Amino acid sequence: MSRPIGIFDSGLGGLTVVRAIRRRLPAESIVYFGDTARVPYGIKSGQTIARFAAEDCDFLCRFDPKLIVVACNTASAAAIPTLRERFPQPITGVIEPGARVAVRQCGGRPIGVIGTEATISSGAYRRAIQRDMPGAWLVEKACPLLVPLVEEGRPPRDRIVRAALQEYLGPLREAGVGSIVLGCTHYPLLKEEIAEVVGPDVTLVDSAEAVAAEVALLLEAERLLAAAGTGTMRFFVSDNPDRFRKVGCRFLGEEIGAVTLVPPEEFFPGSAVTPNRAQEAP
Amino acid sequence: MSRPIGIFDSGLGGLTVVRAIRRRLPAESIVYFGDTARVPYGIKSGQTIARFAAEDCDFLCRFDPKLIVVACNTASAAAIPTLRERFPQPITGVIEPGARVAVRQCGGRPIGVIGTEATISSGAYRRAIQRDMPGAWLVEKACPLLVPLVEEGRPPRDRIVRAALQEYLGPLREAGVGSIVLGCTHYPLLKEEIAEVVGPDVTLVDSAEAVAAEVALLLEAERLLAAAGTGTMRFFVSDNPDRFRKVGCRFLGEEIGAVTLVPPEEFFPGSAVTPNRAQEAP
Numbered sequence: 321m322s323r324p325i326g327i328f329d330s331g332l333g334g335l336t337v338v339r340a341i342r343r344r345l346p347a348e349s350i351v352y353f354g355d356t357a358r359v360p361y362g363i364k365s366g367q368t369i370a371r372f373a374a375e376d377c378d379f380l381c382r383f384d385p386k387l388i389v390v391a392c393n394t395a396s397a398a399a400i401p402t403l404r405e406r407f408p409q410p411i412t413g414v415i416e417p418g419a420r421v422a423v424r425q426c427g428g429r430p431i432g433v434i435g436t437e438a439t440i441s442s443g444a445y446r447r448a449i450q451r452d453m454p455g456a457w458l459v460e461k462a463c464p465l466l467v468p469l470v471e472e473g474r475p476p477r478d479r480i481v482r483a484a485l486q487e488y489l490g491p492l493r494e495a496g497v498g499s500i501v502l503g504c505t506h507y508p509l510l511k512e513e514i515a516e517v518v519g520p521d522v523t524l525v526d527s528a529e530a531v532a533a534e535v536a537l538l539l540e541a542e543r544l545l546a547a548a549g550t551g552t553m554r555f556f557v558s559d560n561p562d563r564f565r566k567v568g569c570r571f572l573g574e575e576i577g578a579v580t581l582v583p584p585e586e587f588f589p590g591s592a593v594t595p596n597r598a599q600e601a602p
Numbered sequence: 603m604s605r606p607i608g609i610f611d612s613g614l615g616g617l618t619v620v621r622a623i624r625r626r627l628p629a630e631s632i633v634y635f636g637d638t639a640r641v642p643y644g645i646k647s648g649q650t651i652a653r654f655a656a657e658d659c660d661f662l663c664r665f666d667p668k669l670i671v672v673a674c675n676t677a678s679a680a681a682i683p684t685l686r687e688r689f690p691q692p693i694t695g696v697i698e699p700g701a702r703v704a705v706r707q708c709g710g711r712p713i714g715v716i717g718t719e720a721t722i723s724s725g726a727y728r729r730a731i732q733r734d735m736p737g738a739w740l741v742e743k744a745c746p747l748l749v750p751l752v753e754e755g756r757p758p759r760d761r762i763v764r765a766a767l768q769e770y771l772g773p774l775r776e777a778g779v780g781s782i783v784l785g786c787t788h789y790p791l792l793k794e795e796i797a798e799v800v801g802p803d804v805t806l807v808d809s810a811e812a813v814a815a816e817v818a819l820l821l822e823a824e825r826l827l828a829a830a831g832t833g834t835m836r837f838f839v840s841d842n843p844d845r846f847r848k849v850g851c852r853f854l855g856e857e858i859g860a861v862t863l864v865p866p867e868e869f870f871p872g873s874a875v876t877p878n879r880a881q882e883a884p
Contacts, residue, residue, distance in 0.1 A: 357650055358640055365842045368639055371866070465762070468750045480747070480769065483762050560647045584653070 322546035324349040324554075325535065326385030326409075328376040331359035332564055333467070333505030334391030335571035337414065338553070340532035341389070345539070349551035351383045354568075357558035357584060360467065361394040362436035369438070373399035377407050379556070379582065385409060386544045389531060393435055393504050397444035410538055414505065417534040418527030419448035422501045423456065425523040429498030430457040432522075434488065437462045439503050459495045463488045463504075470506040471567060481510065485517045492518065499523040509570065555579045604828040606631040606836075607817065608667030608691075610658040613641035614846055615749070615787030616673030617853035619696065620835070622814035623671070627821070631833035633665045636850075639840035639866060642749065643676040644718035651720070655681035659689050661838070661864065667691060668826045671813060675717055675786050679726035692820055696787065699816040700809030701730035704783045705738065707805040711780030712739040714804075716770065719744045721785050741777045745770040745786075752788040753849060763792065767799045774800065781805040791852065837861045 325341065327334055331354050338352055355361075355376055361369050373395040377388055388411045390396045390403065396413030403411050422431050433445045440462040449456050465484045474481055492500060500522055502508060508526050515524060539545045557564045561579035568576050607623065609616055613636050620634055635658055637643075643651050655677040659670055670693045672678045672685065678695030685693050704713050715727045722744040731738050747766045756763055774782060782804055784790060790808050797806060821827045839846045843861035850858050 357646060359645070360642075363641070363842065363845065364639060368841045368866070464754050465747065465750055468747055472746050480762060480765050483765055487762065559650045560645065563645065584650070 322347075322349060322551075323384050323386040323544075324351045324551075325387050325389060326351050326353075326377075326380035326383060327389040327391045328353040328355065328373075328380060328395075329392040329505060330355050330361040330372070330394065332356070332471075332568040332571050334389075335568050336505050336508045336526075336528040337389060337391035337531055339571070339573045340526070340528040341535055342551075342553070344532040344536055345546070345551075347546040347549050347551050348539075349546065350553045351380060351385060352553070352555045353379050353582075354555070354557040354564055356560050356564060360436075361392060361398075362438040362464075362467070364394075364438070366398040366442070369395055369398040370402045373403060374406060377403055381407065383554075386542075387412065387535065387538060389535060390414065391505055391528075391531070393439040393444075393527070394442075397439050397442035410542065412531060412534055412538065414527045414531050415444050415503075416448050417530035418501045418503065418525050419445055420452055421530045422499045422525045423449055423452045425525065426456075426498035427523075430459055430495045432489075432492035432495070432497035432500035433458060433460045433503050434463050434466075434492075434500060434507065435460075435503030436467065437464050445501060445503055457495075459492050459497055461488055461491060466510065467504065467506045470509045473567070473570060476512075481513055482517070485510070485513055489514065489517050497522060499525055501525045502527060506571075553577075556582050558582055558584060604629075604631060604833075605666050605668040605826075606633045606833075607669050607671060608633050608635075608659075608662035608665060609671040609673045610635040610637065610655075610662060610677075611674040611787060612637050612643040612654070612676065614638070614753075614850040614853050616671075617850050618787050618790045618808075618810040619671060619673035619813050621853070621855045622808070622810040623817055624833075624835070626814040626818055627828070627833075629828040629831050629833050630821075631828065632835045633662060633667065634835070634837045635661050635864075636837070636839040636846055638842050638846060642718075643674060643680075644720040644749070646676075646720070648680040648724070651677055651680040652684045655685060656688060659685055659693075663689070665836075668824075669694065669817065669820060671817060672696065673787055673810075673813070675721040675726075675809070676724075679721050679724035692824065694813060694816055694820065696809045696813050697726050697785075698730050699812035700783045700785065700807050701727055702734055703812045704781045704807045705731055705734045707807065708738075708780035709805075712741055712777045714771075714774035714777070714779035714782035715740060715742045715785050716745050716748075716774075716782060716789065717742075717785030718749065719746050727783060727785055739777075741774050741779055743770050743773060748792065749786065749788045752791045755849070755852060758794075763795055764799070767792070767795055771796065771799050779804060781807055783807045784809060788853075835859075838864050840864055840866065
């Protein structure tokens, strides 16, 4: 049996990346870890995020993954160099693939980037885009409401979603951007609403799809592609598997079967051994 | 010197409780802990929240507090019985004081309760209100967008805030509630906007103020009130002290001086000792 692809995120947003990889590489098996006990990473410091991400990878390494995908923009921005130093597998984040596509598709116009507070203030997209295209004109905008809006599962044509998008995307429209990076794994669920607000002549770069393309290239180059067939998917979380299963299916685009809870004392070895263990019993 | 009051929250919302206690009992010294590395608690499971809350209290106990305030609705709903079993100090949550005031002020009409997903689904307000007033008619509504809206610091008369409140409060208005419990420590910052939406004949119960009144009664009954003078305030967080200081002053109603970062390995003894410590250096 082929080794799996390991994928982690702070929560369930990374499931849009799983969906994109699944669509492009159906033979690959996937192990997913969602750090739902500590979600969201987006308002935490860079050092803390790097530590959390290393712990997430430690967990995935129990499954001997052939490649690790950091399916979380915040962790990609803060932790990739640390992770590459520490883990031997190829490691792909979601920033660089999306940045490359945005540069290719901007049509000589400015490039828009939207994401969480932490992703935008990290400057990671700016650096990645300017590496590919020195002197690129960027318009970046933090959109802190979009993640809770998506998780709440608001209906299509919701007026609060519309109002938030009009406000956040205003500066990008005024600057006449040619492409917009959806710099958060939650945002593909708002793709149609975003397209309606910015109009048809702006290319929306879904970083989940960009990552899936990158993963396919990497596995091919390393001769690690799985043989034909259908791969398995396994899901692990550090808290609240019920919510993950219930909310996550909108992100994955299909029902989620079993979700395994990884108790904190197993996840961070040596931690959380409180004197009174009774309260942790199910 | 008098022993301090220990106060904790998952993040900075509990600062509205600090503000209310400070206004009512200016001679008291306060030690505040915000668990900003693991915020928010509102989407986590009850067992995880109870464990986090016990760790937060363990930290506060280093300062020998005479009383502990659980300034977090989610933790009050999930953890108070566990904490009372485990810690000798008197422990006050934010649920019961607010529930009592709501019952007193409903004027025979239904009682509204708004809060996070976790607070509402815990049923803690329902139980507390029905203990005081068996057969009370409640209208409860989870409002997941309000915390991010408050933290974003939107200007007065913001149209997204207005739209969210109109939607969330609609069922409460239709039921003709007489009082509404602001069942989240963030909500006092939206008090004026909420009042505009529900109108002047609905009493808004600010649980921060209800808790401050309860704390005053408790300290008086136990003869633990501080002598005259002005107490000190000390602030500790598990992550991101800069954001706490910057965003927190709106909650506290005054500038926040020093904020001390409590590194995870100190906060949860024995945990988070990762092989590669370099990444945690400042």
